[in-house]
Amino acid sequence: MNPKLVPLIDSLPSTVPFVGPxxxxxxxxxxxxxxxxxxxxxxxxxxxxxxxxxxHAAESWKYADPENFDLKHxxxxxxxxxxxxxxxxxxxxTLLGLxxxxxxxxxxxxxxxxxxxxTFNFHVAGxxxxxxxxxxxxxxxxxxALLDAVKRENAPLVYFSNPDNPMGTWWDADDVERFIDALxxxxxxxxxxxxGETAPASSxxxxxxxxxxxxxxxxxSKAYGLAGMRCGYAIGAQQQITAFDKxxxxxxxxxxxxxxxxAALKDxxxxxxxxxxxxxxxxxxxxxxxxxxxxAIPSATNFVTIDCGKDxxxxxxxxxxxxxxxxxxxxxxxPGLDRCIRVSVGLDAELDIFEQxxxxxxxxxx
Amino acid sequence: MNPKLVPLIDSLPSTVPFVGPxxxxxxxxxxxxxxxxxxxxxxxxxxxxxxxxxxHAAESWKYADPENFDLKHxxxxxxxxxxxxxxxxxxxxTLLGLxxxxxxxxxxxxxxxxxxxxTFNFHVAGxxxxxxxxxxxxxxxxxxALLDAVKRENAPLVYFSNPDNPMGTWWDADDVERFIDALxxxxxxxxxxxxGETAPASSxxxxxxxxxxxxxxxxxSKAYGLAGMRCGYAIGAQQQITAFDKxxxxxxxxxxxxxxxxAALKDxxxxxxxxxxxxxxxxxxxxxxxxxxxxAIPSATNFVTIDCGKDxxxxxxxxxxxxxxxxxxxxxxxPGLDRCIRVSVGLDAELDIFEQxxxxxxxxxx
Numbered sequence: 096m097n098p099k100l101v102p103l104i105d106s107l108p109s110t111v112p113f114v115g116p117x118x119x120x121x122x123x124x125x126x127x128x129x130x131x132x133x134x135x136x137x138x139x140x141x142x143x144x145x146x147x148x149x150x151h152a153a154e155s156w157k158y159a160d161p162e163n164f165d166l167k168h169x170x171x172x173x174x175x176x177x178x179x180x181x182x183x184x185x186x187x188x189t190l191l192g193l194x195x196x197x198x199x200x201x202x203x204x205x206x207x208x209x210x211x212x213x214t215f216n217f218h219v220a221g222x223x224x225x226x227x228x229x230x231x232x233x234x235x236x237x238x239x240a241l242l243d244a245v246k247r248e249n250a251p252l253v254y255f256s257n258p259d260n261p262m263g264t265w266w267d268a269d270d271v272e273r274f275i276d277a278l279x280x281x282x283x284x285x286x287x288x289x290x291g292e293t294a295p296a297s298s299x300x301x302x303x304x305x306x307x308x309x310x311x312x313x314x315x316s317k318a319y320g321l322a323g324m325r326c327g328y329a330i331g332a333q334q335q336i337t338a339f340d341k342x343x344x345x346x347x348x349x350x351x352x353x354x355x356x357x358a359a360l361k362d363x364x365x366x367x368x369x370x371x372x373x374x375x376x377x378x379x380x381x382x383x384x385x386x387x388x389x390x391a392i393p394s395a396t397n398f399v400t401i402d403c404g405k406d407x408x409x410x411x412x413x414x415x416x417x418x419x420x421x422x423x424x425x426x427x428x429x430p431g432l433d434r435c436i437r438v439s440v441g442l443d444a445e446l447d448i449f450e451q452x453x454x455x456x457x458x459x460x461x
Numbered sequence: 462m463n464p465k466l467v468p469l470i471d472s473l474p475s476t477v478p479f480v481g482p483x484x485x486x487x488x489x490x491x492x493x494x495x496x497x498x499x500x501x502x503x504x505x506x507x508x509x510x511x512x513x514x515x516x517h518a519a520e521s522w523k524y525a526d527p528e529n530f531d532l533k534h535x536x537x538x539x540x541x542x543x544x545x546x547x548x549x550x551x552x553x554x555t556l557l558g559l560x561x562x563x564x565x566x567x568x569x570x571x572x573x574x575x576x577x578x579x580t581f582n583f584h585v586a587g588x589x590x591x592x593x594x595x596x597x598x599x600x601x602x603x604x605x606a607l608l609d610a611v612k613r614e615n616a617p618l619v620y621f622s623n624p625d626n627p628m629g630t631w632w633d634a635d636d637v638e639r640f641i642d643a644l645x646x647x648x649x650x651x652x653x654x655x656x657g658e659t660a661p662a663s664s665x666x667x668x669x670x671x672x673x674x675x676x677x678x679x680x681x682s683k684a685y686g687l688a689g690m691r692c693g694y695a696i697g698a699q700q701q702i703t704a705f706d707k708x709x710x711x712x713x714x715x716x717x718x719x720x721x722x723x724a725a726l727k728d729x730x731x732x733x734x735x736x737x738x739x740x741x742x743x744x745x746x747x748x749x750x751x752x753x754x755x756x757a758i759p760s761a762t763n764f765v766t767i768d769c770g771k772d773x774x775x776x777x778x779x780x781x782x783x784x785x786x787x788x789x790x791x792x793x794x795x796p797g798l799d800r801c802i803r804v805s806v807g808l809d810a811e812l813d814i815f816e817q818x819x820x821x822x823x824x825x826x827x
Binding site for chain 1: 462466474478501520522524527528558674703710718
């Protein structure tokens with residue numbers, strides 16, 4: 096006899112949201128030459144951020160301030176909200192898990208798009224929620240169908256990312272606001288804006304913290320180039336933000352991460368520069384795709400999703416031929432989206448390799 | 462109308478396990494001169510660890526390997542177990558939360574000692590468990606009473622730390638092994654060995670991964686001096702370790718933390734040196750206590766708990782008089798333990814300040 100897991104936990108699969116590039120490298124027994132699959136920012140964090148980490152490395156013996164006071168105040172000032180409208184966490188992944196735990200118990204219906212962020216689904220499954228998935232429409236999340244599903248299922252939680260991962264598409268602020276207006280006030284919207292900094296300003300509704308049914312999530316992992324440091328934050332009405340304190344890991348933040356995120360936020364010049372580089376790299380990936388007769392889907396993120404023009408099996412073959420050629424990319428797997436591969440921005444040298452290898456991969460996949 | 466929290470979450474208090482020193486500094490409007498309250502290791506991590514963080518700071522744009530492959534393999538080799546017997550997480554706090562979630566749902570009885578680690582209790586409350594608390598006996602966790610409570614309540618989960626926080630006391634390996642042998646096989650023991658490296662070897666049972674009802678938790682936060690980096694690990698039977706993968710945040714680890722922990726594990730010479738310093742600082746804290754007519758409780762940790770010789774109100778007054786004098790310490794709050802204050806090791810300069818201020822604080826408290 097062994098200790099018995101809670102039935103819900105026992106029933107969960109051992110599958111993981113997605114496999115890391117390091118696991119693929121171990122399996123292939125060789126390193127990738129181009130790391131373009133994880134929607135990281137290969138341009139890296141600002142030199143000022145790297146310097147701050149190095150300067151404070153010796154302070155890593157101290158627990159971080161559990162209130163994230165300095166970072167929360169800096170974010171509040173940057174966003175023109177109160178510190179009590181912000182919760183900081185160990186990446187958006189952690190905040191998604193905490194938000195799901197607040198609104199989901201066994202059998203709770205939760206609405207998302209079919210093929211959207213798998214870690215959100217992982218958390219919903221982990222708390223016993225019942226996922227209602229709405230297909231994309233014209234490669235965008237389908238706002239009106241999401242709304243219909245929320246109402247039909249009386250769902251207390253809906254997930255929508257703008258811009259979207261894995262397609263890179265987006266809605267304008269007006270459309271998002273209409274969606275929010277139409278939501279039942281008892282339905283919490285998680286508006287994932289992880290890629291917000293690389294998106295046009297016209298896609299971002301003004302922050303309205305009087306809305307008690309919207310949690311906006313942002314991150315230092317993408318434009319700020321700090322995926323490895325794990326820092327995200329959610330913005331919302333005070334009452335909803337306070338609920339995170341009931342269950343979050345108060346001493347969970349990394350001390351150097353607090354320092355790095357503060358330094359990153361201060362260096363808005365670097366952010367502007369790097370967003371320029373991301374846009375240029377996006378354009379180059381699109382041009383490479385089109386030079387190979389493929390269609391690049393317009394993107395507001397730090398990646399470009401490329402329509403390989405045939406079915407999912409063909410796109411998977413292209414993906415595998417790229418991986419064999421030391422180019423790490425990923426692909427959407429949901430029906431309708433699975434005809435695509437997804438290529439993250441990176442340094443010119445990495446895009447050179449992608450440019451060289453894509454025609455060979457396409458040839459081999461045919 | 463607002464979105465409605467799950468009733469369990471709604472019912473939770475907004476209280477936090479404990480307040481950080483930074484919050485106290487903000488309240489006092491002044492910095493502490495001696496940071497001796499959070500059981501950190503003021504001697505800091507090894508120079509080799511600081512150098513590794515600095516060297517790899519620019520890689521912080523990469524997500525960490527979600528499998529923690531290199532660190533898990535290094536730990537496995539160090540501990541003479543298989544990598545599949547180890548799960549790495551963002552500090553023991555996170556692993557405690559995940560373990561509780563595996564075994565606790567609403568109403569589940571969970572046994573711990575009255576006054577033991579509050580973050581464990583926070584997690585138990587957070588998943589709706591019913592805490593059964595067993596008083597300490599002679600300032601040690603009471604193994605036979607813990608066992609009685611487990612059997613009486615048919616509890617699937619029991620927490621025991623060796624050495625103990627907040628008292629610093631410990632049991633010998635033989636006693637711990639007898640306790641494990643006597644536990645029902647359906648009861649999971651969390652054996653928290655956060656302070657294991659500073660304890661006598663005779664207090665640590667041999668690791669036996671054939672035991673499916675023991676999870677041993679260890680950390681890089683204490684002897685290794687990396688509290689701010691957030692890295693802990695659990696050792697157990699493969700089946701129990703695998704269950705963590707069903708719910709853990711696979712991309713939750715900090716990239717620089719993986720690098721720092723690996724470097725720390727490699728530098729066992731430094732660990733030996735720093736444990737020597739910790740023991741010397743412990744001895745000095747005890748001597749300071751005794752020079753002031755107080756009784757230092759023998760400790761196997763990186764702190765010394767000092768019996769102030771009167772009641773809880775008096776010890777609280779001593780604590781507050783120390784805090785007023787810029788000396789950050791904490792104290793146990795449970796009845797029977799609350800006559801004490803708890804002083805973490807630190808640099809000589811900080812213990813000098815403690816030595817100067819303790820007599821003044823005692824005088825002021827009288």
